[in-house]
Amino acid sequence: MIGNLFATVIDCPDPDELAGFYAELLGLSRQEDTGEYAVLQNDAGVAVLAFQRVEDFRAPRWPDPARPSQMHLDVLVENLDVAEEQVLAQGATLLDGSDKPIGYRVYADPVGHPFCLITPQ
Structure with missing residues (x-):
């Protein structure tokens, strides 16, 4: 093993707004919010989702390969x-x-x- 999964990171135009959506949807709380990056944690305090600001964000269109999903893994x-x-x-x-x-x-x-x-x- 090289590392541990820290979080799935989702690109977006407004991390605060999208983190709020997922916090409500999944019952998570904020662990960190810098304005450029927001992290949601579970009840155990473990980071599970992160959102990062991307300038000129282009929303994905499922299943259009020209506009794919924009997320990546952070490995601790x-x-x-x-x-x-x-x-x-x-x-x-x-x-x-x-x-x-x-x-x-x-x-x-x-x-x-x-x-x-x-x-x-």
Whole structure:
């Protein structure tokens, strides 16, 4: 095992608004809200859904492949450098533009779906 699933992250134009919708729908509470990013948690305090602001958001149209779903997985790891080596060995690719900041890095799985490795910081 390389890491633990932290949250499913959903792209949207307004994280506060969409988090409110899902909080009501699923009975979740807010764990974090920065204006650019909102996280909902379950009763145990575990993050389960996150919402990130995307400028020029284009809503998905099911099942139109030209307008696919916009979500990705955040995988919680202890050490980004060690985890990066492991996911690259499994066939992932570090995405262009990922400046390897402290706290997270963005990759594509072997067929191109984005995911992030994140640390507790």
